[in-house]
Amino acid sequence: MFDDIPILTDDDNTAPLPSAGARRPALSAPANLAHSSQPRTAPPSADPNTFAESLFQGLTPPQAQAVRHTEGPLLILAAAGSGKTRVITRRIAFLVSCGVAPWQILALTFTNKAAGEMRERIHTVLGGAVSEDGTENRRTRGLTVTTFHSLCARLLRKYAAAAGLKPDFSIYNTSDQLTLVKKAIEAAQLSTANFQPRSVLSVISNAKNELIDAERFAAEAYDFSQKAIARVFTAYTRKLREANAVDFDDLLLLIAKLLRVNPDVRAECQRRWQYLMVDEYQDTNQAQFQIASLIAGEPSATHRPNICVVGDPDQAIYGWRGADISNILDFEKHYPAAATIKLGENFRSSPPILASADALIKHNKNRKPKPLFTSKEGGEKLDVVQCRDELHEASLVAAWLRKHHDADPAEGAAPIAWREMAIFYRTNALSRVLEEAMRSANIPYTIARGTSFYEREEVKNALAYLRVIANQADSVSLGRIINVPTRGIGDTSMGRVEELAERTRSPMMEALRNADQVEGLSARALNAMAKFVSLIDAWTGGGTFLGANISSTLAELIDRVLKESGLEAMYRAQAQTTKSESDLERLDNLAELISSAQQFELEYDAASDPASDLTGGPPSADGEAISKLSSLAGPALAPETGLAIIPAAAGNINVIQAPPLLALLRGFLESIALVADADVVDPSQGSVTLMTLHAAKGLEFPAVAIVGLEEGLLPHMRARESDEALEEERRLCFVGITRAMRRLLLTAAKYRTQRGMSERTITSRFLEELPREHVRGSDQSDPYADLQGTAWGTHAADDEANVSAVQNISSDRQRPIRELSSGGASGAGRSPFPIGSSVRHPQFGVGSVKAFTAGAQARITVEFRGAGTKTLVLEYARLTKA
C-alpha cells in the first residue's frame, strides 16, 4: 500500500557540496587564481603516489587510460556495462589526487539518484585515502556533482536578476505548464479544441530545447498554424514571467542564453569549473550541449577545454524530448584535439544476454558498428514466453521471480534477493496489473515513480500553498488553492480579479489585495479574499520571513499552513464522513510531507543553498558556522522584498540572499520539482523494482523481466511512423536487456486489455531478432491450458522450473505498516522503540535504533541498512516495529 511513496532522495542540498562560503560576500576570489595550466602541487594525501596508483587497481587498459587522461577534451564511448561509472568516479578521484581542487570539478548526470551515487562513491574512494587528521571531508568539499536541471536552477537563482527573474521563482511542472498553456491559448483568442494544450505545449517545448524562444519562433513561423502557436508561445512566456515562474525547459534555455550573452556570468562559471564531465552524453539536447560547451569554453590555440563526455549512441532513448545524438557523434568535430577511448568489454551480463542484446541492436541501420564482448563464459539462456493475456503475464512474471528467489543452491542455482530483481515495461499503464500480481504473490515491490507522491491531490494542494508563500506571483498555484477548502471565492469572483490583474499587469496576489477596486464582487467574496491575504501575510511575516510570529522550521511552517488554511481539517472531515481507506491515506500523506520536510531540513546544508555563491572560489572555513545562524540574525533586508542584496564575489552581478526559512523553503520546493522517477530506486528496500524502460537506464539487476513485447507497445505505436523512432524503440529494448546480469525474461501477451478492450496482439519484431541459440522459448498462450496454476516452466523445455505462482511462503514479505506510529508529540517522554530494536521507515526501510532524545520534538536516531544513519523527529517519522 505504501510501496509507491517515494523517497526524498539524497538531493544535492544534502551533500557537502557547492559550498563556496558564500554566506558572506567574498570580496575577492582568490581561488580563481588557481588555474589548470599551473603545475600541480602535491596531493594532500600522506602518500600521494600510492594512493594515485590504487586508483588504477582492477582497471582494464582502456579504463585506466580514460582515468589518466585529465587534460584536454576526451570522449569516452562506453558500451553498456563497461564500467563507465567506475571510470568516472576514479577519474574524478584521480584529478583530486593530482591536486585539482574539488570545487573546480563539475560532473553532470541525468538523475539526482545517479548524482548522489557518484558523489558517494567518490567520497568513498577519496575518503579512504586520508586518515590521519580527519580531513577526509575536505577532499570532496566543493565538488559539484549534479544534474543539468539542478545546476541550472541554482545558477538561475544566483543570476536571477541577469536573467530577468526574481530569485524566488517557481519551477513549473507539466501540469502547471498545461494550466498555463490553456490560459495562453485563450489569451491568444484560439480554441483549445483546435489547439490541444498538450500538443501545443510539446511544440513549444521542442522549440525551447533547440534554444528557440518565443520571439524567434514567431519570426520563423510561416503558416497559419505556426503563427497561431507563436502567439500562444508568446502569451505563455509572458504568463510565466508574470508568475515569476520557469518551466523545465526554461531552466536550460535561460542559462544557455545567459552564458552566451553575459560575459561576466560566463567568465565566472568558466573560472570556477576547470574540469567538466558529462555523463549520458548521447541524451543531451541542444540546450544542454550549449551549456556544457560554454562552461568548458571554446577550443582554441590557447585553450584546451577540459571537457570529458561519456556516453553510448546505442543507448540514446530521449530523442523525443529533443536529445540530439549528433552531440556525441560530432564531439570530435567540435573538439578537434579530442582523444577518444572506447570501452567495449562488458562486465555485467552473461554471454547469452549480451549476445542477444548485440544481435538486437545490430538491426539498427543508422548505427556505427561496435563490438560488444565479454570474457565471461556459460550463463543461462533467455526465457521468452508468450502468455495468454496481461493477467497471465503478470502472474507468470511473479512465478519466475519467485523461482529465482527461492532457488536452491544445492541444485546449483544461486538464489536472487528481491532487491536484485526488476520488471520493466514500456508504458506506466502496464504497472497496475503487475502490481496486483506482486501483491497476490506476496512479493515485496517498489514502483519507481518519483513524482507520484507529489501528484496526489492533497499533496499538490499543500505544495501549492507553499509555493504561493515562496512566490506570491505564482498564479497557477494561487488559482489552485484560493478556494480550497471552499471559502466562497468561486470562478466568477476569481475571473473578475484576474481581469484586474491582467489590466494592471500585476501579479494575482497583488490584485487580490486590491480586490476592493473590483466591481461586482460580493461582500462575501471580498471578505474571504481579505482573510486569505492576511493568512498568507501571517505565514510570511508580510513577505519578510522574519519576526517573532514566524515559524522557525520548515516542518513547523508546513504544519501551520495545513492547520490554518483548513486543509487538514477539510481532509479529516472528509475521511470521517466517507471512512474510506483512500481518504485516511490523505491525512497520512500530509503527515508524510511534513516528515519529508523535516528530513530535508535536517540534511540541509545552507552552504550549498541555491542562493549561495556557486561560482565563487574555494569553500571558506567558516561556511558551516555561518549556516547555523538563527533565523533572526539574517542580513539587512531590502525594504520591499525582505531579501538581502549582497554584491557578488566577482563581476558586477548582484547576488540576492534570502532569509534562512525562505531559502529552506525554496530548496525544498526545488528538490521536489526536480525529482526523477529513477531517484526512487532504492536497493536497501529489499523489494523488486517496477519501472519503465526509460527509468532503467544506468541501472543493473541480476534478474530482469521485461513485459509487453508486442507490436504497438514495444515498439510503441507512435514510433512506427519513422525509422528513426523505430530504431529508438529498439535501443530502448536494448537498454532493458543490457540491464540484466544473469537472468532475463521477456514476455508477450496474446491478448491485451487496454482502455477496457481486449485485443489480439502481434508479438514484437524485437523477439524475432533475438538469436535462437540463446533463447528458451515457450508458448503458454493456449487458452485451454491449466488456467489456475500458471505454473512456470510446465510447458517450457526444461523441467528444472516448476514453481507455483501463488506461494505464500516468504521470509521478507511486507508487513502492515500502520501498527504503531506512536501517538504524536505527546507521550514522547519515552521511546516506543527501545535502543537496539529494529524499526521500519516508509522511506528508508529497516534500521536499528541508536539513540533517543525526549521532549516535545522527540528525536530518534536510526541506523538504516543502506540509507545511512538518520535522526528523525519521532512525531513525523512514522516508524513501525520491524
Place this chain on the structure above:
DNA sequence: TTGCGATCCCTTTTT
C-alpha cells in the same frame, strides 16, 4: 457557489 453525475476523451517515454 457548490457538488454531483454524465459524458467525453485519451492513451509513451521524463527533467
Place this chain on the structure above:
DNA sequence: GGGATCGCAA
C-alpha cells in the same frame, strides 16, 4: 478503464 471536464440542480 479512468481522469478531466461539463452541465445541471440545489
